Amino acid sequence: MKTLKKLFLLSWVVLLAACIESDDDEEAIKEALEEEGVGYFIDSPVQGLAYSSPSHTGTTDAFGRFDYEEGETVTFSLGTITLGSSSAAKAIHVSDLFGDADANDIDTLNLARLLLTLDSDGDPDNGIQLSTEAVTEANSTNFPNGIDFTSASFATDVANYIAIEGVAGVANLVSTANAQDHITYTLSEVEGLLSNCGNECVPRAAFNEFVENVSPRHAQEGVSPNLASIVLDMTADYDGDITNMFIEIHGMPEGNFENCRIDWSGFTCNGYTTQTIYDFFQDANNTMHILNSEHVTRAFDTTEKTLTITWSGSLRDNYIYTVHVFNDGETGDEDDYKTWWQFTTGTNNAL
Incomplete structure (x- = not known):
């Protein structure tokens, strides 16, 4: 997680999944990776996060894409609630918002738990899609002090929010163990690519x-x-x-x-x-x-x-x-x- 090479490979994984139904998979992946100033927010690609930097503002699309300029800092938000910031890169993982090189700190895991819980179809393998309600209800009324991802009472802190119909409509967050499994699986895909032996x-x-x-x-x-x-x-x-x-x-x-x-x-x-x-x-x-x-x-x-x-x-x-x-x-x-x-x-x- 500490090198641009690994981030680059993470984005490759995202694009491979996104282009799997295309007849021109390899060319599509190559062209997308060569596109300058376009990054990807992932554990799975996350659609619906607001992002801002000195040069760009917008919302991540179905592939988790955002625009950026080299050397700038990009800030990501859920509704009006700031999640965190990271140096602009081809791919930004949830752990990068907290400077968590090993992707196993409590703030990383809690953000992953929240995003997985908010996934509108409950299937992170096809990306994480945030509903309109999940975005609009993430506001200062529901979170007057923002969200503390290091809080020991994190599950309680977000319980009323995730219970709202249309946000997630559930009583419980995705478990820490399941969030860790999902992060581990994503990163193990990268390790597979780094060792250059494909799906074996x-x-x-x-x-x-x-x-x-x-x-x-x-x-x-x-x-x-x-x-x-x-x-x-x-x-x-x-x-x-x-x-x-x-x-x-x-x-x-x-x-x-x-x-x-x-x-x-x-x-x-x-x-x-x-x-x-x-x-x-x-x-x-x-x-x-x-x-x-x-x-x-x-x-x-x-x-x-x-x-x-x-x-x-x-x-x-x-x-x-x-x-x-x-x-x-x-x-x-x-x-x-x-x-x-x-x-x-x-x-x-x-x-």
């Missing part, structure tokens, strides 16, 4: 469109090594054969591993391969095991569309685990299922 990069998570939830969550840290199972929840409309999914669980000592890749043939990472990579059932020769044998019990609930993976051993302390679940079907794309995600263990006393 790790730590980029790859979730089939029919995945509803995984546990532990992607990028969750401090997971107890005593964890005994992993759960994959599919959506109700998933028609693939959940009973034939294959499972791989790869573990590596926590560290700065880059350019990792997972594909149908296995997992490689900085010289580690499927033959040398560690896993928590390694044998004396450190041979990689595909964990769909006697080491693992798999339970399927075809009604609830869940896959539960259980083992009798223990995870290792301070390890990064990559879970790869796939079904190389032959009857259609729904069966040709593939997903992976990562989590990191703490020590034995971790929660």
